[in-house]
Amino acid sequence: MLADQFTQVFREEHRKVRDVLFDLIHAFKNRDKPSIQLLLHKMVMCAGPHFRYEEEAMYPELVEIFGEEYVQKLLEDHDRAIGTTKRLIEITQKNEFTDEETVETIRLTRTILPHVSDCDGLSIMVESLPSQVVQHILDCRDASLSEGVDLMLWASTIRNRPIIMPG
Ligand SMILES: [Fe+2]
């Protein structure tokens, strides 16, 4: 069934982002800069196309179910995740991490995790949508994945929303 297919690919993408975040926390703990850079690159490559089809095709379809307010919250989670990733990239560009920065990068990375599980749960709502809507989401997913615009480039060009930097 189409909805099951969606739920499966959706779960697989969140699993991938989750594991990148776990590995990132581990790499920050070890101050392993080559791994951190590699994982931040993986993060922006996975999250960019994923956030994009969610925002362009999926989140708008959820307004009818949740109402405007919760969908705004989901978008703000993205604003914040983008700002946090930007901050992590900035800190990583420095030559040496201080102890405070190590603690801070781990804390910041963890702040992205709740959206991964919250977002994955949305598939229970998507499966209630008409199959042509689910098909439309899957088509947009294909297009977004094949364009492959990374998170930071997408956020600063195509995406028309502000980002929220961590405090
Ligand atoms: Fe998601």
Ligand SMILES: [Fe+2]
């Ligand atoms: Fe999301």
